[in-house]
Amino acid sequence: MAFDSSTPLLVDRFGRKMTYLRLSVTDRCDLRCRYCLPEHVRFQPRTELLTLEELALLSEAFIRRGVRKLRLTGGEPLVRRDVIELFRALSSHLDSGALNELTLTTNGTQLARFADDLAACGVARVNVSLDTLSPDRYRAITRFGDISRVMAGLDAAQAAGLRVKLNAIATRGAFEAEVDTLICFAHRRGMDLTLIEEMPMGETGRDRRGSFLPLDTLHAELAERWTLTPSPHKTGGPARYLHVEETGGTLGLISPMSCNFCAGCNRLRVSATGLLYPCMGNEGAVDLKDALRNAPERLGALIHSALDHKPRGHSFDADALTAPTLPRHMSALGG
Numbered sequence: 496m497a498f499d500s501s502t503p504l505l506v507d508r509f510g511r512k513m514t515y516l517r518l519s520v521t522d523r524c525d526l527r528c529r530y531c532l533p534e535h536v537r538f539q540p541r542t543e544l545l546t547l548e549e550l551a552l553l554s555e556a557f558i559r560r561g562v563r564k565l566r567l568t569g570g571e572p573l574v575r576r577d578v579i580e581l582f583r584a585l586s587s588h589l590d591s592g593a594l595n596e597l598t599l600t601t602n603g604t605q606l607a608r609f610a611d612d613l614a615a616c617g618v619a620r621v622n623v624s625l626d627t628l629s630p631d632r633y634r635a636i637t638r639f640g641d642i643s644r645v646m647a648g649l650d651a652a653q654a655a656g657l658r659v660k661l662n663a664i665a666t667r668g669a670f671e672a673e674v675d676t677l678i679c680f681a682h683r684r685g686m687d688l689t690l691i692e693e694m695p696m697g698e699t700g701r702d703r704r705g706s707f708l709p710l711d712t713l714h715a716e717l718a719e720r721w722t723l724t725p726s727p728h729k730t731g732g733p734a735r736y737l738h739v740e741e742t743g744g745t746l747g748l749i750s751p752m753s754c755n756f757c758a759g760c761n762r763l764r765v766s767a768t769g770l771l772y773p774c775m776g777n778e779g780a781v782d783l784k785d786a787l788r789n790a791p792e793r794l795g796a797l798i799h800s801a802l803d804h805k806p807r808g809h810s811f812d813a814d815a816l817t818a819p820t821l822p823r824h825m826s827a828l829g830g
Contacts, residue, residue: 504561505763505798507773507805515564515762516557520550520578522767524570526602526637528626530664530693530706534638538570544767547577549787551584553765556794558588562763563595570767573605582616589617600624600662604640606648610655620658622689623649626666627673628680653684660687660747665713666706674713675720682744689734689747710750717746733759757807771798773805 505513523538524531545553554565565585572578588594599613600622613621625645627633633642652659661681665674674690681688693707714737717723722740729736734747757774764772769784781801786793 502559502795503799505557505802507802509805509807511758511760511805512561513761513763513802514562515566516554516562517566517568517762517764518550518554519568519570519765519767520547520572520581521570521575523574524602525574525604526571526640528624528637528664530636530666539768545769545784545787547575547581547584549769549784550581552791553769553783553787553794554585555588556791556798557763558593560795560798565594565597567597567599569600571602571605572599573601573609579609579612579616582613582618586616596620598622601648602637602640603645603648607644607651610648610651610657613652614655614657618657620660621652622660622662623652624662624664625677626663626670628676629673632669632673649684649686658686659684660689662689662691664693665690665708665710666693667708668706671708671713671716674717678721678739678742678744678746682739682742685744687745687747689749691749710748714748760805763802771801773801777806779804779806 507513521544527534527536554562558565565588567578567581569575575581582597585594585597589597597616597618598620599618601624603623603625606621606623623645626636628642630642633640633645649659661677663670663674663677678688690710690713692710714723723737723746724740726736726738726745728738728745734749737746737748738744739746760774764775765783766772766780769782769787770780771783772780779801781797783794783797786797
């Protein structure tokens with residue numbers, strides 16, 4: 496399917512062009528990271544999820560309207576049964592030139608199993624969430640995760656020719672003592688590393704007032720030990736990048752709490768149940784599932800109506816961490 500120039504592009508009322516779709520294929524995850532989910536969480540019934548065929552059709556609707564980058568997310572996308580079939584279906588848009596990039600964000604636990612298939616589908620790079628290199632601390636953060644599975648996934652991804660970027664949630668305490676080790680590990684293996692501020696999404700039983708670490712504070716700490724210079728590196732996302740002279744690698748910083756980056760937002764998010772969220776940091780959503788199943792001719796109008804309500808900026812507040820800003824957990828949209 497080639498891009499249809501007669502179909503209106505996705506431009507919001509502030510003139511921002513939406514060219515990036517983050518599509519959740521499941522809200523389920525095989526980990527329970529303490530900053531993301533409570534230990535006991537009720538996921539959506541599988542009957543409420545869009546089928547893989549519906550996810551492919553929905554993706555086409557966005558690609559027809561100018562989306563050029565598509566990222567599959569979760570929860571953990573690779574726990575969705577037969578998800579590779581969706582990657583195969585979407586890869587045709589890479590072949591036609593309608594899509595520039597097809598990628599995913601994963602926790603890495605299933606990556607050793609799927610890396611070759613992903614590469615065969617035209618996936619060129621993946622983001623892997625990894626907050627520590629310590630097996631004990633990894634198990635404590637994830638509640639029951641085994642870091643050796645992630646390490647095997649990183650090996651398999653690089654062996655398959657996938658470029659890997661590591662994402663780490665920056666928190667006070669042990670992370671601050673380990674961040675230098677993460678930088679060295681990532682850059683030694685030719686991986687970029689992006690640090691992300693913790694966001695107040697969903698009740699997890701965690702007091703974020705004690706764990707939240709502003710990245711401007713961490714940046715200042717890192718600058719005492721590393722030679723950091725602004726980098727022109729861009730990926731179309733919200734990160735600002737730094738070149739680390741000592742390693743030759745790139746360090747990204749994503750600061751949704753302490754530094755609002757919404758002016759350049761180019762993305763939309765769709766949940767696994769078909770809810771279109773124009774903004775991750777607000778609850779406003781438009782349900783696309785009924786139209787997708789019963790009146791596909793209405794999809795375009797619904798997508799554009801959602802875009803009409805995309806806010807200028809998110810509602811996160813670093814000074815109000817006593818309760819979640821949003822009831823929705825991070826796993827609903829994959830961040």
